[in-house]
Amino acid sequence: MNPDECMLAGLVHDLGAFYMIYRAAQYAELRMRPDTVSHLVAQWHESVGSSVLNSLRMPAAIVEAVNELDEKRPIPITLENMNDVVYVANLLAGDGGELVQPERSGNVNSALDAYRTLSADIRAQIMEMRTVYDSYGACERDGALSSSATLSDSPIPG
Structure with missing residues (x-):
């Protein structure tokens, strides 16, 4: 998938x-x-x-x-x-x-509970994405990224 x-x-x-x-x-x-x-x-x-x-x-x-x-x-x-x-x-x-x-x-509840156990990991990934997004926005505001910037220039961890 x-x-x-x-x-x-x-x-x-x-x-x-x-x-x-x-x-x-x-x-x-x-x-x-x-x-x-x-x-x-x-x-x-x-x-x-x-x-x-x-x-x-x-x-x-x-x-x-x-x-x-x-x-x-x-x-x-x-x-x-x-x-x-x-x-x-x-x-x-x-x-x-x-x-x-x-x-x-x-x-239904027991089946969904199996997936809800992933919620802590999902929240951690959301927080990581927000941090990356915020740092990307800060770079852009500070002029660190130009219009010709590529993904390799971004602060997104590889």
């Missing part, structure tokens, strides 16, 4: 919903009926998202992961493919606000 593709799939997983909301906002009658829009988005966001992602020529694995995100299935214990990564990441992000609540089999 390519971690960058997994991250991209997570970022675009609800692109169809955003596109539909954008388009619905262009029609006064739909702006006045938010419940109707919510229902339409919940029913159609995956297929609309697939069309948008395909038109953007996204890799097939990303389109597939987005398509399968809201399918009813047990929580995977081992992440075997991008579909699993995006699904579990979506659950860990707090799936209470999702458009469609997946029906789950098994003990």
Whole structure:
């Protein structure tokens, strides 16, 4: 699995919903009926998202992961493919606000607890990224980086 593709799939997983909301906002009658829009988005966001992602020529694995995100299935214990990564990441992000609540089999809390054990490591990596980002911003403000700077010039550890 390519971690960058997994991250991209997570970022675009609800692109169809955003596109539909954008388009619905262009029609006064739909702006006045938010419940109707919510229902339409919940029913159609995956297929609309697939069309948008395909038109953007996204890799097939990303389109597939987005398509399968809201399918009813047990929580995977081992992440075997991008579909699993995006699904579990979506659950860990707090799936209470999702458009469609997946029906789950098994003990959801125990399965998610296995992934939550990673939270300390994730927090440490976030702090490291913030430090690097802050130092990069400081270099840029101080004029240490020019417009011709390359990634090898940045303070990001190799």
